[in-house]
Amino acid sequence: MIKVENLVKAFGPKLAVNGVSFTVERGEVLGFLGPNGAGKSTTMRMITGFIPPTSGRITIGGFDVVENPITAKRLIGYLPENAPAYTDMTVMGFLRFAAELRGLRGASRDKAVERAMELCFLESVRHQSIDTLSKGFRHRTCFAQSIIHDPDVLILDEPTDGLDPNQKHEVRSLIRRMGEKKAIVFSTHILEEVDAACTRAIIIDRGRIVANGTPQELRQRSEMAGAVTMRVKGPTTTELRDRLQSLSTVRKTLFVKEDGSAVCARVVPSPTALDGQLEESLFDLVLREKWRLLELRTEEGRLDEVFRSITIPDTAPSKKE
Amino acid sequence: MNTDVSVTSQASVAELNGPRWSAVGNVITIAKRELTGYFTSPVAYVFIVIFLLLLGFFTFMVGRFFQRNEASLFAFFMWHPWLYLFLVPAVGMRLWSEERRLHTIELLLTMPVTAWQAILGKFLASWAFLAIGLFLTFPMVITVAYLGDPDMGAVFCGYLGSLLTAGAYLSISSMTSALTRNQVVSFIISVVICLFLILAGWPPVTDMLVQWAPTWLVDLIASFSVWPHFETFQRGLIDSRDLIYFILVMVFSLFTTGVIIRSHRAG
Numbered sequence: 001m002i003k004v005e006n007l008v009k010a011f012g013p014k015l016a017v018n019g020v021s022f023t024v025e026r027g028e029v030l031g032f033l034g035p036n037g038a039g040k041s042t043t044m045r046m047i048t049g050f051i052p053p054t055s056g057r058i059t060i061g062g063f064d065v066v067e068n069p070i071t072a073k074r075l076i077g078y079l080p081e082n083a084p085a086y087t088d089m090t091v092m093g094f095l096r097f098a099a100e101l102r103g104l105r106g107a108s109r110d111k112a113v114e115r116a117m118e119l120c121f122l123e124s125v126r127h128q129s130i131d132t133l134s135k136g137f138r139h140r141t142c143f144a145q146s147i148i149h150d151p152d153v154l155i156l157d158e159p160t161d162g163l164d165p166n167q168k169h170e171v172r173s174l175i176r177r178m179g180e181k182k183a184i185v186f187s188t189h190i191l192e193e194v195d196a197a198c199t200r201a202i203i204i205d206r207g208r209i210v211a212n213g214t215p216q217e218l219r220q221r222s223e224m225a226g227a228v229t230m231r232v233k234g235p236t237t238t239e240l241r242d243r244l245q246s247l248s249t250v251r252k253t254l255f256v257k258e259d260g261s262a263v264c265a266r267v268v269p270s271p272t273a274l275d276g277q278l279e280e281s282l283f284d285l286v287l288r289e290k291w292r293l294l295e296l297r298t299e300e301g302r303l304d305e306v307f308r309s310i311t312i313p314d315t316a317p318s319k320k321e
Numbered sequence: 322m323n324t325d326v327s328v329t330s331q332a333s334v335a336e337l338n339g340p341r342w343s344a345v346g347n348v349i350t351i352a353k354r355e356l357t358g359y360f361t362s363p364v365a366y367v368f369i370v371i372f373l374l375l376l377g378f379f380t381f382m383v384g385r386f387f388q389r390n391e392a393s394l395f396a397f398f399m400w401h402p403w404l405y406l407f408l409v410p411a412v413g414m415r416l417w418s419e420e421r422r423l424h425t426i427e428l429l430l431t432m433p434v435t436a437w438q439a440i441l442g443k444f445l446a447s448w449a450f451l452a453i454g455l456f457l458t459f460p461m462v463i464t465v466a467y468l469g470d471p472d473m474g475a476v477f478c479g480y481l482g483s484l485l486t487a488g489a490y491l492s493i494s495s496m497t498s499a500l501t502r503n504q505v506v507s508f509i510i511s512v513v514i515c516l517f518l519i520l521a522g523w524p525p526v527t528d529m530l531v532q533w534a535p536t537w538l539v540d541l542i543a544s545f546s547v548w549p550h551f552e553t554f555q556r557g558l559i560d561s562r563d564l565i566y567f568i569l570v571m572v573f574s575l576f577t578t579g580v581i582i583r584s585h586r587a588g
């Protein structure tokens with residue numbers, strides 16, 4: 001549904017987006033990750049036709065966004081960053097306005113408005129003016145606007161920003177459910193969201209894609225992936241460290257420390273070790289030494305670690321429109 | 322969740338009605354929203370009250386309407402371009418700067434509407450708002466008709482000229498409003514441009530210019546002015562040249578609005 005090829009956007013001499021390519025098919029939820037100022041919003045603004053790309057090509061359902069903007073825009077629902085809305089309108093008035101611009105009139109308009117209000121839990125504030133709403137409601141009002149015409153493509157820029165944990169959960173499950181029938185791209189900097197809602201994730205840094213894969217695949221890029229943490233009773237820390245280093249399946253001992261009455265250690269498998277071999281040798285070690293094993297756990301790798309290791313922290317103030 | 326209540330395929334709605342219908346529909350939808358926006362805020366009521374009070378003051382106190390002893394509305398209409406000078410930019414300054422300040426412009430321009438439909442819809446809404454304010458001056462017409470026997474054709478022309486002047490100023494405000502997200506800056510720039518449009522052809526100024534500038538230059542500058550075109554209408558004449566002047570000012574300014582908006586989006 002969404003096809004982005006070699007997208008470039010230059011603001012003056014600065015390249016905000018630099019050669020980004022990806023596709024999103026129906027049934028996919030793509031998480032768009034990256035530090036602030038990495039080019040997430042700029043990419044989304046180009047996909048939705050708000051700003052033209054400097055070069056590259058975007059097609060939505062086969063329609064080029066630059067050459068055929070109106071047809072492409074019809075297929076898209078868009079939640080811009082910070083969820084803007086006409087603050088002088090009521091929730092109902094705003095959603096009706098959005099529905100009419102989407103070509104819905106009369107009964108089909110009212111039906112679409114009701115459906116969107118129901119999905120976003122807005123019934124209780126339907127006649128309230130938007131400037132009197134709390135941030136969560138305002139956010140969901142703008143979100144309702146993006147799904148009012150039941151679009152095939154949803155572009156959501158930080159859809160859970162400013163929501164409380166319950167609302168975040170609601171929005172994530174809504175995204176996941178809708179993702180079964182639509183092509184969805186959403187940006188976030190909350191990594192747990194990627195696990196909660198995405199089928200695939202892209203990490204973007206300084207305008208370039210630095211990682212692209214399922215959340216599982218991304219986690220495996222972590223140094224921690226495959227590491228084993230154990231907790232045993234019996235040995236001292238130096239004893240355990242010596243024994244662990246003598247094992248051929250261990251490449252590196254990350255730490256050994258006292259943990260209450262027990263000792264805790266984490267080791268990285270050597271590259272030659274087969275799947276499960278490290279766990280096996282650790283278990284044998286415990287049996288041989290007649291220690292008592294309290295815990296033996298294989299680490300999955302953590303997304304935030306991957307994120308930190310492949311993106312460069314941007315401490316310099318970046319210009320953002 | 323009930324996705325089964327999927328909206329009866331909006332693509333087919335658009336196909337049935339054709340692109341032309343949907344363009345008109347979009348303009349109307351945008352205009353309707355904008356116009357409702359005026360009346361849900363105090364702006365509309367403050368504007369209308371001030372407009373009517375000032376017009377009354379200038380017509381009766383400064384223009385000496387009764388002392389003139391004429392069954393005409395000249396003393397009434399002659400103040401319009403001056404009043405519009407401040408009041409129209411006050412109405413028009415929020416047109417685009419407000420959209421940019423609230424970031425709703427991102428919402429509006431990612432809808433399946435063209436920038437021209439949005440510009441036209443917003444312009445027509447605020448023009449209609451000014452027309453409502455102007456319409457509320459109808460007691461003046463009743464007064465004159467009661468006291469004497471005015472030429473109703475001339476009164477109609479006077480209103481038409483006034484409305485067109487307001488439209489020309491408004492299109493300029495639309496342009497300056499697209500320039501900046503600061504409404505005060507937008508207001509000041511459009512007042513200056515509108516002031517130029519009045520003064521360039523206002524008799525006291527042209528009389529002064531004639532003394533040292535060549536006639537062709539004075540004529541050239543004066544041809545930019547709304548004043549002579551406005552005056553023709555006040556004499557009860559509808560001249561196609563005057564109509565074309567006002568239409569050109571509006572088309573040019575709205576076109577420039579579009580160019581400015583496009584350049585913002587290009588970054």
